[in-house]
Amino acid sequence: AQSVTQLDSQVPVFEEAPVELRCNYSSSVSVYLFWYVQYPNQGLQLLLKYLSGSTLVKGINGFEAEFNKSQTSFHLRKPSVHISDTAEYFCAVILSYNTDKLIFGTGTRLQVFP
Amino acid sequence: DAGVTQSPTHLIKTRGQQVTLRCSPISGHKSVSWYQQVLGQGPQFIFQYYEKEERGRGNFPDRFSARQFPNYSSELNVNALLLGDSALYLCASSGLNTEAFFGQGTRLTVV
Numbered sequence: 001a002q003s004v005t006q007l008d009s010q011v012p013v014f015e016e017a018p019v020e021l022r023c024n025y026s027s028s029v030s031v032y033l034f035w036y037v038q039y040p041n042q043g044l045q046l047l048l049k050y051l052s053g054s055t056l057v058k059g060i061n062g063f064e065a066e067f068n069k070s071q072t073s074f075h076l077r078k079p080s081v082h083i084s085d086t087a088e089y090f091c092a093v094i095l096s097y098n099t100d101k102l103i104f105g106t107g108t109r110l111q112v113f114p
Numbered sequence: 115d116a117g118v119t120q121s122p123t124h125l126i127k128t129r130g131q132q133v134t135l136r137c138s139p140i141s142g143h144k145s146v147s148w149y150q151q152v153l154g155q156g157p158q159f160i161f162q163y164y165e166k167e168e169r170g171r172g173n174f175p176d177r178f179s180a181r182q183f184p185n186y187s188s189e190l191n192v193n194a195l196l197l198g199d200s201a202l203y204l205c206a207s208s209g210l211n212t213e214a215f216f217g218q219g220t221r222l223t224v225v
Binding site: 098101102107 | 118149153154156159162170203206213214215218
């Protein structure tokens with residue numbers, strides 16, 4: 001069965017420090033990969049996606065992620081975080097042969113302190 | 115352009131009641147999906163509809179049903195509500211590519 005694992009439930013970090021949010025997936029078929037952000041009491045907003053091509057993907061708000069097929073990982077990074085980045089971050093996959101549904105991880109709470 | 119709109123934003127229901135949640139997709143999008151997000155967890159897939167036909171269903175009981183209308187809007191119905199149905203219900207629409215755009219969600223509280 002396919003699954004997505006977000007290894008850290010919470011990540012505290014000081015403002016202007018770098019951050020990495022980890023995501024690993026398990027699938028016997030090729031997948032498309034996504035990172036979404038959820039601010040309090042809001043829906044999900046797409047940060048970035050990997051469909052094919054370059055394994056380093058740049059998204060909105062200065063975030064980027066790197067697809068590593070051998071390690072089945074898609075970690076999210078930002079070189080310098082802001083207070084406004086405080087939110088819940090979700091990694092998700094779509095199976096390449098079944099684009100009907102997103103499979104989400106359990107989320108990582110990023111808390112940025114001044 | 116308007117994004118995905120969901121109504122109502124919040125509602126409170128009693129155990130055993132029925133509820134209908136509504137979703138209007140982005141103009142031009144023919145696919146609508148529904149997700150349930152329980153507090154502290156990631157969203158779980160419930161249904162996907164494309165061109166008014168069910169394309170996929172998650173691991174949810176038959177108390178959950180949905181439909182899509184000719185204008186591509188959608189309704190999610192939940193019968194015989196349980197306390198465990200309390201969650202944020204998210205609707206997403208997508209066009210020709212694989213990117214899903216989410217609405218703000220409907221917060222359902224069952225008491």
